[in-house]
Amino acid sequence: MRNAVVLLCVAIAAVAAADNNATVESSDSECEDGLLVPVWQPTSNLTFGDRFSRGLVYFLVMIYLFIGVSIVSDRFMAAIEVITSKEKEVKIRKPDGETQIVVVRVWNETVANLTLMALGSSAPEILLSIIEIIAKNFKAGDLGPGTIVGSAAYNLFVIIAICVMVIPKGEVRKIKHLRVFFVTATWSVFAYIWLYLILAQVTPGRVDVWEGFLTFLFFPATVLTAYIADKRLLIYKYIGKQYRMNKRGVIVQVEGDAGLEMNNREDGLKEINDFEEARREYISTLKDLRKKYPQHDLENLEVMAQEQLMNRGPKSRAFYRIQATRKMMGSGNIMRKISERAQSDLSEVKAELQRVDIDEVDDDNICKVFFEPGHYTVMENCGEFEVRVVRRGDLSCHITVDFETEDGSAEAGSDYVGKKGTLTFAPGVDEQRFSIEVIDDEVFEQDEHFYVRLSNVSDPAILATPKVATVMILDDDHGGIFAFSSKDHEVVESVGTYEIKVQRFSGARGKVIVPYWAEDGTAKAGKDYEPLQGELEFDNNEIEKMIPLVILEEGSYEKDVLLYVNLGEPQMVGDELASLVQEAEAKAPEDLTEEDKMALLGRPKAGDVIRSQIRIKESKEFKNTVDKLVQRANASLLIGTSSWKEQFTEALTVSAGDDGGSDEGDGEEPTPSCSDYIMHFLTLFWKIIFAFIPPTDMSGGYLCFVISIFCIGVVTAIIGDVASHFGCTLGIKDSVTAIVFVALGTSIPDTFASKVAAIQDKYADASVGNVTGSNAVNVFLGIGVAWTIAAVYHAARGQVFEVEPGNLAFSVTLFCTEAVVAIIVLVMRRSKSIGGELGGPTTPKYITATFFVGLWVFYLVMSSLEAYGVIKGF
DSSP: OOOOHHHHHHHHHHHHHHHHHHHHHHHHHHOOOOOSOOOOOOSSSEEEEEEEHHHHHHHHHHHHHHHHHHHHHHHHHHHHHHHHOOOEEEEOOOOOOOOEEEEEEOOOOHHHHHHHHHHHHHHHHHHHHHHHHHHHSOOOOOOHHHHHHHHIIIIIIHHHHHHHHHSSSTTTOSSSHHHHHHHHHHHHHHHHHHHHHIIIIITTBBBOHHHHHHHHHHHHHHHHHHHHHHHHGGGGGGGGOOOOOOOOOOOOOOOOOOOOOOOOOHHHHHHHHHHHHHHHHHHHHHHHHHHHHTSSHHHHHHHHHHHHHHSOOOOOOHHHHHHHHHHHHTOGGGGHHHHHHHHHHHHHHHHHSSSSSSSSEEEOOOEEESSSSSSSEEEEOOOOOEEEEEEEEEEOOEEEEEEEEEEEOBTTTTTOOOOOEEEEOOTOOEEEEEEEEEOOOSSSSOOEEEEEEEEOOOOOEEESOOOOEOOOEEEESSOOEEEOSSSSEEEEEEOOOEEEEEEEEOOOOEEEEEEEEEEESSSOOTBBOOOOOEEEOTTTTTEEEEEEBBBEEESSSSOEEEEEEOOOOOOOEEEEEHHHHHHHSSSSGGGGOHHHHHHTTTOOEEEEOOOOEEEEOHHHHHHHHHHHHHHHOOGGGSSSOOOOOHHHHHHOBBHHHHHHHHSSOOSSOOOOHHHHHHHHHHHHHHHHHTEEEEOOOGGGHHHHHHHHHHHHHHHHHHHHHHHHHHHHHHTTTTHHHHHIIHHHHHHHHHHHHHHHHHHOOSSSSIIIIIHHHHHHHIIIHHHHHHHHHHHHHHHTTTTOOOOOOOHHHHHHHHHHHHHHHHHHHHHHSSTTOOOOEEEEEEEEHHHHHHHHOOOOOOOHHHHHHTTTTSSSOO
């Protein structure tokens, strides 16, 4: 690229030297005051030294202005990113009827790229064209249109050449949205063909209102057709299916109402798959980090995985543009904020998941009466026990409520003493108690139960759940039957220690030992749970014990493994009944006495559920954390600002702009280099000035958007004036100044942005795909709006808007021809021998880059020679 610029300068110098006298005379007569910047006086009788020194000053000022417009464009692009990153939650119904809530982007990605993103990256060129028309009293100029065409040539040839070269050895990048690329490429070529037609064929030498307005209308047409291609509407429904894969976990857009089934089931499934793929990538990253850093706890690993996900995920054009600008200006590397953002995201998600959402709020004015608790377990020999009835809500009233016992398997008179009555709650009293007597006997029997029911509560109170209490009577004459409380258990791997309840029922007499042990299923001891074996010791009248099962947490997303816990045969020990049982078991059946038979009937037994299945599932908290972190894994959110304090702090702070450091980070803050300090102090004026622009968090980014574009317009107007004075002073025509200097200056940030995007993204869309769209938008907005305004102005005065074809028509024709060749080359690079538009084998990579730079140099040289009349144009 450096050789190309040198060759260009030599060509221009040769042409200028050949016609030096004419150039000087022309410059003396044509130098005029600009819209905002007056010309440097005097303008006549200048020596070569004067012209050279003035030209150098103008050139340096122009470079400084390019830096300024890049910085304010940074703020503009940040506003655009905030606007286009708006998200919402929607429900997507899967074919099996299950619904899933996902986060979706409000803006379609293609529409955002072709509208606000394209406007953000090309705002200086577009505004320069519009401002030049106004500055020249609505007469056509060469600087604005020339900058647009020159910028398009630089973007298509030089930027793509750089992107082809910077891909690491052995890697390739392909365009993912190929349909959209073909649509925007077609429009980008058509845009310049259209310029040639209206300049040289349809209405030579003038532009009518309908031509200018139609040029502008091609802009929404470009956006619409690209959207149709992206969503596979109309004819694309019948073309081969290719699905987008959004690695960021943020869905581009959902059609239809959020609460309804997707209009297009394939789109819904694709977007669910996008999200699930991003989730799988997160889990895979987390497992890799666990192996690499076994000493880290899960929370630290989650932060590191989130950081890597944000680093690897695709970013918008705005993100790369802002990153490039800030690195160049000593404002730091945005990617270094990712670690802080990842930690913040995890903290917010944890807090959100711990927050209790109350769906219903009870009316405190309603008086409610109910049992508390609703279930009682008592021993047969307990004698009496108390039942508790409470009221909640309004306690100021006087109420009564009836109660009455009802038989279950236990019968009043033989197992308990039936009872009924009325409870009275005086004002301020919130509970009442009554006693029920249990009858003890010497007969072995199963556990029995009965009920106590509330009824006839007086106004204004109401009965609430539980209004029926269940009473379980345990027989105390039997050693007991031992079993698990539940056959199946489902636990989350983050539970730590899970307690498995073992119950003793149908008796609670004596001291009993029950052995237990764990058995592997798909879960493995030492990997999924700690080995488990031991004995439970039930004392006399003790009816339940817990087996502690320690679950080992791996951080698996969809874990589903089984193990089993078994109970052995219970053994009675340590009392008189145990001795009787042992003696009776040693006798033959015919030798058993009545006492022996009673002892055997009372010995402890194993129940029906002595083998319990434990299913270890993924932690809901971990699963929800993963889901929410994946949805938040959008590095573009780092761009915005929340306050003026933050903006001024960033403006005054020198930050390192290098790319050093690993994904995980080494915990050391990088120090700014010497170049970072130099660029910081050179750009400090612009940083402070544009820190006054409202933060992006205000008004959803729209206030920042409006004020930023106004500031871009002001700086661009000054650039136009200075560029014109620069060319006039050195005898360089505006058309040549535009395609060489101004186009190059406005495109430098895009160059670095595309370079970073090419390296970091897995696809070529952000680096290559957006070039064609921007080139089309530049013409339709920059030239369409400017020429429409001028044509309407002249038509209203009964005049014609005159535009000489001249150098612009020749430049457009030359660019169109080369653009078609360049696009064909890119398509050919998708063949198996190379594999993608960017990168690939070393030899084809160098050949492609050299060829593209050669196209640009040829375009500049030929356009410059035609501008000076060395070769004949139109």
